[in-house]
Amino acid sequence: MRAAVVSEPAGKFEIVNLPIPTPANNEVLIKVEACGICHGDSVTVEGGFDGKCKLPRIPGHEIIGIIKEIGKNAKGSWKVGQRVGVGWHADHCGSCNECIHGEFGACKFAKVTGLDVDGGYAEYMISKTEALSEIPENLDPIISAPIMCAGRTTFGALIEGNAKPGDLVAISGFGGLGHLALKYAKEMGFVVAVISRGQAKKELAVKMGARYYIDSQTGDVSKELMKLGGAKLILATAPNAKILEKLTDGICRNGTIMIITYVGQPMNFVAGKLLHSNGIIRGWTGGVASDALKFSSSNLILPTVETFKLDEVQKAYDKMMSGEVKFRAVITF
Secondary structure, eight states: OEEEEEOSTTOOEEEEEOOOOOOOTTEEEEEEEEEEEOTTHHHHHTTSGGGOOOSSBOOOOEEEEEEEEEOTTOOSOOOTTOEEEEOSOOSOOOOSHHHHTTOTTOOTTOOOBTTTBOOSSBSEEEEEGGGEEEOOTTSOHHHHGGGGTHHHHHHHHHHHTTOOTTSEEEEEOOSHHHHHHHHHHHHTTOEEEEEESSSTTHHHHHHHTOSEEEETTTSOHHHHHHHTTOEEEEEEOSOOHHHHHTTTTSEEEEEEEEEOSOOOSOOOOOTTHHHHHTOEEEEOOOOOHHHHHHHHHHHTOOOOEEEEEGGGHHHHHHHHHHTOSSSEEEEEO
């Protein structure tokens, strides 16, 4: 099989030929149809959290493919020929408190697809059955691949954020995560405001369902939100601490700012201001892929994707990291 491999921290992708793996106990062999390129893949490319990723590694955790072989003692009713998805979380037993309470990375036995075990930047991959999600028949595998991470995260955050239909939900950042969050939020009955830099994305944001568009370059974001009554929920999808600092005054009473992307810089804000709103700032990496898939299937909500062949993986990854992809990058096979 052909695969894209990272061999050293911050190294370039190499396209290599490897033997097709054989599934062990409770594993399946998947022929990959599509794999999204997510910002989370940069953790693998950079060598893992605290440099603990064992390289070489095949990244990729937004996978949709077909089961080709099932190992012994497989759990569940999975069948050869069935289309399945695999997301960021994989190879957890799922029964102890770390998994139950969503403490990502707390389990020393857990192995994460594309980080601790090889992922979907390859023609074939291995997965534990616990990591599999059934793909609804009406979802195109290429377009829907990002639902396995971006969809799961944004849809889960909107559920967890406790906003109600009719509430103002603001989405900070209008890229790979933000555009999908907008589509979900609109369908869930929220009044949506998109916050982005400049006017270039305004027309598209409104076309996708945003009632309001706030240019973070020209105005005070928090003041603009408060003119609208304040946001019940702000989803922070842009990995920029300076933008986050501007949002703390923009939530209504008991409002929440939910950070759903990795932000590597310190965030400076006056903590006392949260007293006025009784507000909450929290992070979120959760969500259930099957829930996002079902909602997407029922309401025909799909990511907007740009496709690449495996040979173009470096180009695709670089475009994703620079924010030039419209809106999610997907490798097709």
